[in-house]
Amino acid sequence: MTSTVIIDKAAPTRTVKYGSMSHDRTWALRWSYFFLTLFAIFSLVPPIYMLITSLKTSAEISAATNPWWVFHPTLSNYIGLLTSNQFLTFFRNSAFVSIFVVTITMLISVPAAFALARMRFWGSATLATGVFLTYLIPDSLLFIPLFKMFAVFGDWTGIQLINRWYVLLLIYPTLTVPFCTWIMIGYFASIPKELDEAAIIDGASWFQTLTRIFIPVAFPGIIAATIFAFTVSWAQFLYPLVFTTSTDQLVLPVGIITTLIKGDVFNWGQIMTGALLGAAPPLIIYAFLMDYYIAGLTAGATKG
Amino acid sequence: MADVTLRKVIKRYDGIEAVRGIDLDIADHEFVVLVGPSGCGKSTTLRMIAGLEDITGGDIMIGGDVVNDVPPKDRDIAMVFQNYALYPHMTVAENMSFGLRLKHYPKAEIKTRVDEAARMLDIAELVDRKPKQLSGGQRQRVAMGRAIVRNPKVFLFDEPLSNLDAKLRVQMRIEIKKVHQKVRTTTVYVTHDQVEAMTLADRVVVMNHGRIEQIGTPNDLYHNPATRFVAGFIGSPAMNFIPCRLEDVSGKPHIRLTDRIAFPLPTNRAARYQGVTRNEKLQLGLRPEHITEAKAHPEPGIEAFDAVLDVTEPMGMETLIYFTLEGAQICGRVNPNAGARDGRPLRLAVDLNNMHLLNEVTGVVV
DSSP states (O other): OHHHHHHHHHHHHSOOOTTHHHHHHHHHHHHHHHHHHHHHHHHHHHHHHHHHHHTSOHHHHHSSSOTTSOSSOOOHHHHHHHTOHHHHHHHHHHHHHHHHHHHHHHHHHHHHHHHHHHOOOTTHHHHHHHHHHHHHSOHHHHHHHHHHHHHHHHHHHOOOOTTOTTHHHHHTHHHHHHHHHHHHHHHHHTSOHHHHHHHHHTTOOHHHIIIIIIHHHTHHHHHHHHHHHHHHHHHOOHHHHHHOOSGGGOOHHHHHHHHHEETTEEOHHHHHHHHHHHHHHHHHHHHHHHHHHHHHHHHHHHTO | OOOEEEEEEEEEETTEEEEEEEEEEEOTTOEEEEEOSTTSSHHHHHHHHHTSSOOSEEEEEETTEEOTTSOGGGSOEEEEOTTOOOOTTSOHHHHHHHHHHHTTOOHHHHHHHHHHHHHHTTOGGGTTSOGGGSOHHHHHHHHHHHHHHTOOSEEEEESTTTTSOHHHHHHHHHHHHHHHHHHOOEEEEEESOHHHHHHHOSEEEEEETTEEEEEEOHHHHHHSOSBHHHHHHSSSSOOEEEEEEEEEETTEEEEESSSSOEEEOOHHHHHHTTTSOTTOOEEEEEOGGGEEEOOSSOOTTEEEEEEEOSEEEEOSSSEEEEEEETTEEEEEEEOTTSOOOTTOEEEEEEEGGGOEEEETTTOBBO
């Protein structure tokens, strides 16, 4: 009896911090939200400022009023751009280039990734690494030799590719194919080997294994790769700036700055409107495919 | 349906021989189990029969045709994998019919075959589900269903029950046996579990280090093992091996275990071991069930001795006892009422009518 009394007295004197786990957790969450808010503000201020500016007239933009408020909202910038043939041409060129580049990229990188991930052939591992290494070479290093190549090609064959929007269909895949192939290799590698063995025993050819098993199973990865290819080709600036010059051949990012900046006159209202309208398509695609995109990226990430 | 023949089949990876010249004849309708420890080459052998691995040397024949260079899809085989390998984006019915659809079978026939297989495997109500909505046992049934609907010449099973829990494994084991009784397709089954091998097989092929140690019916392997490896691998608890030698005491052959313990050989065994060199180092192989409590009226060939038990394991219907003899741990099986207690002496009896004598150096059963 006495012994139990002693134990009972001893127990409360110990200073154990009960619930310290949840205490730590609360603070971790607070800090997380603090930084998340900080980053949200940091990344949302520019588009909000663009939106505000796009709703102003040129006079109001240059007036010395509060830049964060619209006193006389107007849609004239939007109407002006959306009724301008030039802007619609840029938009159409961008859309064509992006859609074709995505198609070309997927047609090359999905079979390439399948071959590199699954078909054991001489040098396949080296080739897989090589594919990734090509992606590491920056475009600012490549555009001059590429320009020279196309110029020489034009001289020799008489086929002029420079200053045609479709030259971009040859150039962009040098950026998108290696990266998408790499993503897809990781994704395909995460599919158990027995799955293609089962398909092969069931009578599927390599091509049927790819189209009927691998593509459906790796669909999130393919969506992720598609989004990446689309974003890269939609937002690419340096290559179109170098390779296209006539206004009817320009894509959106280059078109906006070359036609809306005249000498030292910046048509800010329309520049901001154009940039916002240009950012819309990737945004819409992201919004629809967000779940797939995250699933695709994380699956690829774990397989390195 | 067809017979399967392996002739001097060799598999070499980068200079390492995984399979070292295997000869095996599997008759039509037969259920053959390849069993052995990991890395013994059993899975490689199965994958070579399937065509998933190239063979380095020898010949593999299915139904009398050499299939060395025939791709898997043209070998008319079906395989069940350890991790089920179900197509995750297809329903059960689509999974089962995938092979038939690739071969452009008529829709009506596909449906008949899938329904029949689903009924046989008791998964008829699951045909519209996706694999992730199924339990492990159900997935394994679907994998078997996928093999059955194809109606192939040969079924290949690669450790199909290893991913299931112990209870389900026993249940699926019976299921596989029932399916084989119905469809009678020639079956090659790989497992590392000797209980699975014993219970399922018409014949068991015991493999070790890329070679076949012994081929035989389950009973044959159990009662007449050819080598120490087979003797130790088949049976649970495993066979006991006790260092011993033969000597003649007053003209009669005796088996001497220790300085104090020597048993006269039963007459039938004495004749068999007549030619064995006396005083050569040997091992006595005795299964646990042949080491029991001593009876009041011993039969011929049953010899009694005393031992101090280290550990006892009551199993309910019997009690496993462990004691040490000449440095070897020995396991025996006694009646639960025999009075076996940890650390206490017990009078035991060995049944020498069922003894095995092994050469200690070569491991060959004499």
